[in-house]
Amino acid sequence: MAIQYDIHMHSSFSTDSDAPMEMMVRGAMEKGLAGVCFTEHLDLDFPWQSYSESPGAFEADPKAVYSEITRLRETLQEDTDKPSFRIGFGMEFGMQPHLSDRYHEVAKQYPLDFITASQHLVRSFDPYYPDTWKNTTPADLIDCYYREMLSNLRRMRDWDSLSHMDYIIRYIPDASGTVYDSMRFHSEVIDEILRHVISQGKCLEVNTAGFRYGLGQPNPSESILRRYRALGGSRITIGADAHEPEHIASAFDQAQALLRSLGFRTYCIFIGRRMQELQL
Numbered sequence: 001m002a003i004q005y006d007i008h009m010h011s012s013f014s015t016d017s018d019a020p021m022e023m024m025v026r027g028a029m030e031k032g033l034a035g036v037c038f039t040e041h042l043d044l045d046f047p048w049q050s051y052s053e054s055p056g057a058f059e060a061d062p063k064a065v066y067s068e069i070t071r072l073r074e075t076l077q078e079d080t081d082k083p084s085f086r087i088g089f090g091m092e093f094g095m096q097p098h099l100s101d102r103y104h105e106v107a108k109q110y111p112l113d114f115i116t117a118s119q120h121l122v123r124s125f126d127p128y129y130p131d132t133w134k135n136t137t138p139a140d141l142i143d144c145y146y147r148e149m150l151s152n153l154r155r156m157r158d159w160d161s162l163s164h165m166d167y168i169i170r171y172i173p174d175a176s177g178t179v180y181d182s183m184r185f186h187s188e189v190i191d192e193i194l195r196h197v198i199s200q201g202k203c204l205e206v207n208t209a210g211f212r213y214g215l216g217q218p219n220p221s222e223s224i225l226r227r228y229r230a231l232g233g234s235r236i237t238i239g240a241d242a243h244e245p246e247h248i249a250s251a252f253d254q255a256q257a258l259l260r261s262l263g264f265r266t267y268c269i270f271i272g273r274r275m276q277e278l279q280l
Contacts, residue, residue: 002280003252005269007037007088007114008163008207008239013060013068014041015053017243021068025076025087027245035086036248037114037270039163039239040065043094044102047124062091062110088271090114092163095152096121107158114270116205116237117159119149119167127171138172139185146182146189153196160270161203161237164219165193170210179215183223190224191231198233203268203275206259209241211251218255222262229263235275238267256280 006028011021021038028036040060048057069089076087090113093103107115122145125132133141145168153162169180183190197204210219218225238255242248259267259280266277 002256003238003249003267004034004278005036005086005238006033006240006242006249006252007090007237007269008039008092008116008205008241009036009248010040010241010243011038013038013065014243015057016041019244022072022076023245024242024248025072025085028248029085031249033249034084035088035269037088037090037239038065038069039090039092039114039116041094042091042103042106043120044099045096046094047121047126050125051129058094060091062106065089065091066110086271088113088269090116090270092116092118093156093159094118094120095149095156096124097148097152097155100155100157104157111272113272114161115159115273116161116163116239117153117156118163119145119152122148122168127168130173133173138180142168142180142182143186143189146186146193150189150193150196153193159202160273160275161205161268162193162197163205163239164207164209164241165204165224166220167207169221170213170215170219179217179221181223182221183227187227190227194224194228194231194233197228198231201235203235203237204228204233205237205239206255206267207239207241208251208255209247211254212247218251218258222258225259226262234264234266236264236267237269
């Protein structure tokens, strides 16, 4: 496997994972990776009141996350045969219009390696929940999702990669086995997003969880990745969005083959918020 780093990963510090961080690290080592980066959820002001979530849901404590990563860096690597294994400290910032300054304070306060920006909400609701799709059409809600993403990205001060850009298509109800083609219906706003990523010198994430969700492709889709490349985009990060050890580096071989077929030759990792390019 040519892709040696999985840099979108969660542990029990994130509300939607029960896996201890040490278990995730050992799982990655067993799969032969050279390193990982934990990107625990920091979705400030997540609308937990609308769901069964508790207050503070999806708000990992950066101090606690960093403390455990530091412990693992100091102790776990000493009792394994991979002392050079890299454990990165990242956060997944859940974008909303009013949060840029608050995320900036987090970025200043902690020695982060990597920040991924994610659009998890649309119209202040989570598309994971079926009620979000009521009283609208999929096309209208998805268009709103992309437009909110673009507006939020323009406000964000601290981010390195845009995560799972078409995340919303995972949850379209009654999709009847078809995969929604965002480029077909929303090309104008998608182009604006991609051009913004490129102009800011940022990365576009290739999130291989799309294969696990039965889409037959990563998030974003092959058509979005092709358009990104056509517009001059070349910087990508790669992550499996694993919440348990068995999903670490999932579908990396498929992602590598797809990316090389589209003309990508490198992928990026981050250390201390500094980009490093590796051969794909």
